[in-house]
Each structure stands twice: as C-alpha cells, then as structure tokens.
Amino acid sequence: MPPESDDPAVTSGGRSDPAVGIRICGLNKSFDGPEGELVALAEIDLGVREGEFLCIVGPSGCGKTTLLRILAGLEPQFGGSVDFTVDTDGKPLQSMVFQEQGVFPWLTVLENAAYGLTVRHVPKDRCRAQARDYLRKLGLSAFEAAYPSQLSGGMRQRVNLARAFVNDPAVLLMDEPLGALDEQTKMLVQTDLLRLWEGSNKTVLFITHSLDEAIVLGDRVAVMSNRPGRIKTILDIDLPRPRDALELRNNERFLHLRRQVWDSLREEVVSLESDENRAPVAAGAAP
Numbered sequence: 639m640p641p642e643s644d645d646p647a648v649t650s651g652g653r654s655d656p657a658v659g660i661r662i663c664g665l666n667k668s669f670d671g672p673e674g675e676l677v678a679l680a681e682i683d684l685g686v687r688e689g690e691f692l693c694i695v696g697p698s699g700c701g702k703t704t705l706l707r708i709l710a711g712l713e714p715q716f717g718g719s720v721d722f723t724v725d726t727d728g729k730p731l732q733s734m735v736f737q738e739q740g741v742f743p744w745l746t747v748l749e750n751a752a753y754g755l756t757v758r759h760v761p762k763d764r765c766r767a768q769a770r771d772y773l774r775k776l777g778l779s780a781f782e783a784a785y786p787s788q789l790s791g792g793m794r795q796r797v798n799l800a801r802a803f804v805n806d807p808a809v810l811l812m813d814e815p816l817g818a819l820d821e822q823t824k825m826l827v828q829t830d831l832l833r834l835w836e837g838s839n840k841t842v843l844f845i846t847h848s849l850d851e852a853i854v855l856g857d858r859v860a861v862m863s864n865r866p867g868r869i870k871t872i873l874d875i876d877l878p879r880p881r882d883a884l885e886l887r888n889n890e891r892f893l894h895l896r897r898q899v900w901d902s903l904r905e906e907v908v909s910l911e912s913d914e915n916r917a918p919v920a921a922g923a924a925p
Contacts, residue, residue: 657687657688657689658685658686658687658688658723659686659687659688659689659690659722659723659724659808659809659841660684660685660686660709660720660721660722660723660724660809660841660843661684661685661719661720661721661723662682662683662684662685662686662709662718662719662720663683663718663719663721664681664682664683664717664718664719665679665681665682665683665684665705665708665716665717665718665719665720666679666680666681666682666716666717666718667679667701667704667705667708667713667715667716667717677865677866678701678704678865678866678867679701679704679705679708679716679866679867679868680866680867680868681718681868682705682718682867682868682869683869684860684869684872686841686843687841688723688724688725688839688841689839689840689841690841690842690857690858691835691842691844691855691856691857692841692842692843692844692856692857692858692859692860693844693845693846693851693852693853693855693856693858693859693860694843694844694845694846694852694859694860694862695845695846695847695849695852695859695860695861695862695899695903696861696862696863696864696867696903696906697862697864697865697903697906697907697909698847699864699865700862700863700864700865700867700906701862701865701866701867702813702845702862702867703813703845704867705867706734706811706813706843706845708720709732709809709811709843710732710734710811712734722808722809724808724809724841725808726808727808729806729807729808730754730758730805730806730807730808731807731808731809732807732808732809732810732811733754733802733805733807733809733810733811734811734812734813735798735799735802735810735811735812735813735815736798736813736814736815740798740815741786741794741797741798741801742786743785743786743787744785745785745786746782746783746784746785747773747778747781747782747783747784747785747786747789747797748766748769748770748773748782748783750786750797750798750800750801751769751770751772751773751782751797751800751801751804752765752766752768752769752801752804753801753805754801754802754804754805755768755769755804755805758805768804769782769800769801769804770782771804772799772800772803772804772834773797773800775800775830775833775834776796776797776799776800776830776834777796778793778796778797778800781793790823791818791819791820791823792819792823792826792827795815795816795818795819795827796827796830798815799815799827799830799831799834803834803838803840807840808840808841809840809841809842809843810835810840810841810842810843810844811843812842812843812844812845813845814845814846814847815844816828816831816846816851817846817847817848824848824851825883825884826883826884828851828854828855828883829882829883829884831855832854832855832879832880832881832883833880836879836880844856849896849899849900849903850887850896852899853875853877853886853892853895853896853899854881854883854886854887854892855881855883856875857874857875858872858873858874858875859872859873859875859899860872861873861899861902861903861906862906863906864906864907864909870902870906871902873895873898873899873902875895876891876895877889877891877892877895
C-alpha cells in the first residue's frame with residue numbers, strides 16, 4: 639500500500655497514489671439563471687491516476703457535463719483548481735468525445751478519422767496510414783470512402799472513437815458517447831472501446847447514465863450528488879481485465895458492484911425527483 643496523503647485530490651475514494659495525472663481541488667462553478675445564481679458544482683475534489691478509466695455517474699443536471707467541459711477548457715471561469723500532470727510525450731493533452739453528432743457529416747470516414755492529425759499538419763500519408771490502422775481495428779476498412787449519413791449509429795460512433803485514438807491524446811474526455819445507441823450495439827462498441835484503450839496508457843474520464851456501462855468500462859466509478867454536484871463516493875471496480883462487455887453482465891461480482899453503485903446513487907435520484915415535484919409550487923404555480 640502506498641503511504642497516505644493529505645492531498646484530498648489524491649485520496650478521493652479512500653486511496654492514495656502518487657501517479658495522479660489530473661488533480662481537481664475545490665472546484666466550483668456557477669451560472670447566472672433567470673432566478674439568480676445557479677450553483678452547478680460545489681467543492682469537487684478528485685484525483686485521476688494516469689492511465690485510469692474513471693466513469694462518472696449522477697442524476698440528470700448534477701453537473702457531469704459541466705465538469706468535463708471545464709477539464710476540456712470549454713468553461714474557463716470557475717473556482718478552485720484543475721491541474722494536468724500527465725506525460726503527454728509530445729501528444730495533444732486531451733480530446734473530447736461527444737455522442738454521434740461529433741462526426742463531421744461533410745467528411746468521409748477516412749477524413750473524419752484522420753481529422754485530428756490533419757489539423758496538426760501531420761503529413762498526409764502518415765495521417766491516412768494511422769487512420770486506416772484504427773479503422774481496421776474497428777472493422778471499418780470497407781467504409782473509409784463512405785459518409786456518416788451512409789452509416790449506422792454504431793458505425794458512426796466507431797468513427798468517433800477512431801478519430802479520438804488516432805489523434806493520440808494523453809487524456810480522453812467522453813461525454814455519454816454511446817448514449818444514443820441501442821443496447822445491443824452499445825455492448826459491441828463498449829468492447830471495441832476497451833480493446834482500443836487497454837494498453838494505451840490513456841487516461842479516460844467517461845460520463846454515462848448507465849450503471850452497467852460504468853462498471854463494464856471503469857477502474858473506478860465516481861458517484862455525483864444531486865445539484866450542486868459534488869463527489870459523493872468513489873467505488874473501486876475490482877473486475878479483472880481484459881473485459882468482455884457481452885460476457886461480464888452475468889458475473890456475480892458485476893451484479894454486486896452494480897447494487898453498490900445504485901445504492902449510492904438512489905437517494906440522489908429520489909432527491910432530484912422531489913426537487914422537480916416541488917418546483918412548480920415554489921414558482922407559484924398550482925400544485
């Protein structure tokens with residue numbers, strides 16, 4: 639066991655680890671709303687280890703996406719601190735992956751996959767070679783000349799994954815990237831994602847509403863509270879790797895971990911529903 643640390647960003651989740659790649663300390667974020675200040679995030683303390691796959695779950699509106707946007711530099715005004723200490727080794731620091739609308743409809747599959755390298759002015763031959771390698775790994779070699787409108791939702795999301803990995807960032811920020819897929823396709827793409835990530839040493843923060851998905855993918859699962867969002871608890875997912883998303887769901891340990899995550903999340907979801915039910919009355923509407 640490594641020695642205990644006084645740094646809350648390192649010890650979040652009850653563990654200490656010197657190889658923390660992202661430190662979030664005392665993070666706060668507010669927005670101006672029609673009824674005054676809206677506090678989205680409050681005193682977030684979180685440490686993410688280099689090469690870790692951290693999944694984040696929480697009730698709707700708890701600030702999960704806001705947290706990811708801050709890490710991506712898309713929300714510049716916030717309180718507290720965010721420090722990246724990952725070794726980029728000359729690679730981009732981070733890439734953000736959204737749902738399937740992140741694929742550019744006017745570019746072919748190959749052009750989409752190579753996009754990150756293209757904007758970095760990597761030589762064209764190298765762009766195409768690296769993009770084709772990932773398209774091959776994802777079973778998309780036969781579709782490199784196709785446009786996104788000609789693909790299924792699962793294939794478009796595989797293109798999204800290819801583009802993210804081809805760009806080779808040190809950190810992947812993923813905001814419900816598989817949320818639009820049907821359950822069967824989602825499990826297949828989860829397995830593809832795990833296969834690409836394992837051995838890559840990439841640090842991943844992955845937002846999802848699916849408890850099953852969080853447990854299948856994550857090394858740890860962070861549960862956020864109802865708004866204002868806080869880190870309520872962090873659970874270790876002690877399932878062996880490599881993992882198969884299709885097989886794992888019958889594992890007894892998987893079912894136990896799923897119950898643990900839900901037990902932590904349930905009161906936050908109930909609290910959210912209670913707040914929403916009270917909102918019309920508080921606004922002066924008829925009950």
